[in-house]
Every structure is written in structure tokens, then in C-alpha cells.
Amino acid sequence: VKQMGGNSYEFYSRLIEKNVVSDYLDLETDLRHALERNEFEVYYQPKVSCETGKIVGAEALCRWNNPKRGMVSPGIFVPIAEEIGLIEPLGEWVLRTACKQAKDWQKKGLNPIKIAVNISARQFNQKNLALWLSNILEEINFNGQLLELELTESMLLENPSISVLKLRGLKTLGVKIAIDDFGTGYSSLSYLQQFPFDILKIDRCFVKNIDQNVKNAEITKALISLAHHLNLVVVAEGVETKPELSFLKTYNCDEIQGFLFSRPLPASEFERLATGELNFMNLT
Numbered sequence: 001v002k003q004m005g006g007n008s009y010e011f012y013s014r015l016i017e018k019n020v021v022s023d024y025l026d027l028e029t030d031l032r033h034a035l036e037r038n039e040f041e042v043y044y045q046p047k048v049s050c051e052t053g054k055i056v057g058a059e060a061l062c063r064w065n066n067p068k069r070g071m072v073s074p075g076i077f078v079p080i081a082e083e084i085g086l087i088e089p090l091g092e093w094v095l096r097t098a099c100k101q102a103k104d105w106q107k108k109g110l111n112p113i114k115i116a117v118n119i120s121a122r123q124f125n126q127k128n129l130a131l132w133l134s135n136i137l138e139e140i141n142f143n144g145q146l147l148e149l150e151l152t153e154s155m156l157l158e159n160p161s162i163s164v165l166k167l168r169g170l171k172t173l174g175v176k177i178a179i180d181d182f183g184t185g186y187s188s189l190s191y192l193q194q195f196p197f198d199i200l201k202i203d204r205c206f207v208k209n210i211d212q213n214v215k216n217a218e219i220t221k222a223l224i225s226l227a228h229h230l231n232l233v234v235v236a237e238g239v240e241t242k243p244e245l246s247f248l249k250t251y252n253c254d255e256i257q258g259f260l261f262s263r264p265l266p267a268s269e270f271e272r273l274a275t276g277e278l279n280f281m282n283l284t
């Protein structure tokens with residue numbers, strides 16, 4: 001080791017760097033094949049009404065189950081899919097799968113639930129977005145009123161005037177627009193009234209310990225009030241404890257999503273939860 005002297009650090013760091021790069025390329029290659037190999041699955045996390053305690057919706061969340069790697073988090077593969085141009089076909093697959101699933105649940109007599117699908121920046125930027133969506137809705141005969149699209153602040157602010165037009169186009173199909181992870185992006189409040197949103201999702205970083213953390217409590221109260229003044233439905237993300245829940249109920253949050261009620265579930269388990277076959281926390 002001594003003989004390698006000053007070079008040993010460089011040697012190892014290059015080795016590590018090489019490994020990191022080849023691991024990444026590996027992941028990318030596996031990801032490119034994942035769609036045709038049927039390795040993706042859509043999970044569903046319930047959205048629960050604060051007023052009735054009933055499930056009123058579900059967010060579709062993509063899972064990648066790779067035989068070699070196990071479950072890979074969307075936090076890892078979504079940004080890569082976005083970078084390599086896989087997010088368009090993947091996002092379309094998630095949308096179709098979720099809408100078909102929701103239709104299937106209706107056929108089985110479940111109460112109609114709204115289904116929320118995340119849309120990435122690259123998907124949002126595709127040309128003829130509304131036409132693309134309208135073709136899919138028509139093809140699978142899905143009522144646009146039951147679909148919510150979750151977008152984030154940053155993707156809309158790249159080109160606000162074009163974004164407004166795109167959102168209006170989407171809304172002619174009856175779909176609802178949700179602003180996801182609110183408060184974590186640029187948070188320019190002026191765009192809240194510029195863009196035709198229907199739903200505001202408070203990011204879970206503000207929800208965490210709201211019953212104890214005074215700053216989070218004040219921010220969340222202000223966000224709920226602001227959203228209601230703008231006629232938006234407010235959803236709190238990442239509700240994990242009962243005190244968080246009761247705080248949100250006190251301040252009139254509309255809907256709640258979080259591990260307290262349920263983690264995202266495979267379709268069959270979500271179905272059992274929604275039919276009451278599986279137990280789920282009672283809100284009232």
C-alpha cells in the first residue's frame with residue numbers, strides 16, 4: 001500500500017467511479033427491457049375522505065420488480081426512465097393499466113373511485129398531449145371525470161403560458177388536475193391562480209409531526225386555507241399518525257393519503273380493502 005503512495009486514493013476512487021458508472025449502465029439496460037418483460041406493476045394507495053372516512057380515490061404508483069434486483073423504487077427508476085425516453089411508453093402503460101383496473105372495479109360493483117396518475121415532465125411536454133389522452137380514454141371507454149393527473153410545479157413553470165393552454169386542453173376531457181408535492185418546488189404563489197388546478201396535494205414534509213412542529217402546523221393551516229379560497233380540494237400526503245390525522249381534520253383538510261390507512265397495495269389487495277374484506281383504520 002505504501003508503494004502505491006499518493007496514487008492509491010486515485011486508484012480506488014477510479015475503481016469505484018467505474019463501478020458506479022457500469023452499475024448505472026446495467027440498470028439502464030435492465031430498465032429498457034422491463035416493459036416488454038412485464039416487470040412493472042401498478043400499486044394503488046387509497047385516498048380517504050376526512051368527512052366520511054371512506055375511500056374516495058386511489059393513486060396509481062408504479063413498481064418495478066426485477067428478478068435480479070428485487071423491487072426497485074420509482075424514486076430511482078422514474079428519473080432514469082425520464083432521461084432515456086422510456087417514461088412516455090411506461091407512463092402510457094401505467095395510465096392504461098390504472099384506467100382499465102378502475103373500470104374493472106366498477107364492473108364488480110365497487111363504488112366508483114377517482115384514479116390518480118402521475119405525469120412526468122417529459123410526458124407533459126409531449127406534443128398533442130390532450131389528443132393523446134383523449135384517444136386512450138376513448139379506446140378503453142373510460143370516463144375522464146374519474147381521472148386525475150398529478151403534475152408538479154417545476155414542469156409547469158418552464159413555460160407557463162404554454163402550460164396553461166395544455167392544462168385547458170386536458171380539462172376539456174373532464175379530467176381533474178392535481179398539483180403534487182406542493183411547497184417543495186419553486187412555489188410561486190401567483191401561478192396557483194393562473195393555472196386551472198382542481199386539487200392541491202400538500203407534500204408530506206409539511207405533514208410530518210404537524211401536531212408537534214409549530215412551523216409545519218402553520219404552513220399546513222395556511223396552505224389549506226389558501227387552497228380553499230381558490231376552490232381547490234386539499235389532499236394531505238404522507239399521513240402516518242393519528243395526531244397528524246386529527247390536526248388535519250380540525251383544519252378541514254378534504255382528503256388524506258398515507259401509511260396510517262394503507263401503503264400502496266397491489267390491485268387485488270386494494271380491492272379487498274375497498275370492499276371491506278380487509279380491515280382498514282376507522283377514521284371516525
Ligand code: C2E
Pocket residue numbers: 045060061062063073074075078091094118119120150180181204237238239240257258259260264
Ligand atoms: P408521489 O407522486 O408524491 O407519490 C407519493 C409517494 O409517497 C409514494 O412513493 C408513496 O408510497 C409515498 N407515501 C405515501 N404515503 C406515505 C407515508 O405515509 N409515509 C411515507 N414516508 N411515504 C408515503 P413511491 O410509490 O415510492 O413513489 C415515489 C414517486 O415516484 C412518486 O411521488 C412519483 O413522483 C413517482 N412515481 C411513482 N409512480 C409513477 C408513475 O407511474 N409515473 C411517474 N411519472 N412518476 C411516478
Ligand code: MG
Pocket residue numbers: 059118150180
Ligand atoms: Mg403523486
Ligand code: MG
Pocket residue numbers: 180181201203237
Ligand atoms: Mg406527492
Ligand code: MG
Pocket residue numbers: 181
Ligand atoms: Mg413525492
